[in-house]
Amino acid sequence: MGKILSISNQKGGVGKTTTSVNLASSLSYLGKKVLLVDVDHQANATTYMGINRANLIYTVADIFNETADIRDIIKRVESVNVDIIPARYELGNIENNLISHDNKDFILSNALEDIRDEYDFILIDCPPSL
């Protein structure tokens, strides 16, 4: 079962994304199977991984909106051999949808449980917020 690590800090610009991207690439280099989850609407981890956001059909917002299966959202980054769940601007609009959701605190963790066995590490690049 994969280890899930969140890279989080309330302060912005302190190196969360830099840590996430480099840790993901380094663990992959060491032979680990890695999934990077971008949970920041700034989508810097997605950009750093060379993903063209304009071409995405699904993003991490589809997990929170429950509009796609997690396996359909995952993209492969061949250059560093890392899988990524990308983010985009629409992640900034999900909070209103979640207000009335009974299980909102567990949507992401429940989705990750479905694929946890397929990875050694799942890294979550968080936004500058608690």
Ligand SMILES: Nc1ncnc2c1ncn2[C@@H]1O[C@H](COP(=O)(O)OP(=O)(O)OP(=O)(O)O)[C@@H](O)[C@H]1O
């Ligand atoms: N160890 C480091 N030494 C010097 N500069 C760094 C280091 N880590 C990150 N930086 C630089 O600091 C800036 C912010 O880094 P990064 O985007 O990783 O922060 P962040 O915490 O993810 O920001 P945000 O809260 O906006 O998501 C970037 O320009 C990055 O290149």
Ligand SMILES: [Mg+2]
């Ligand atoms: Mg960041």
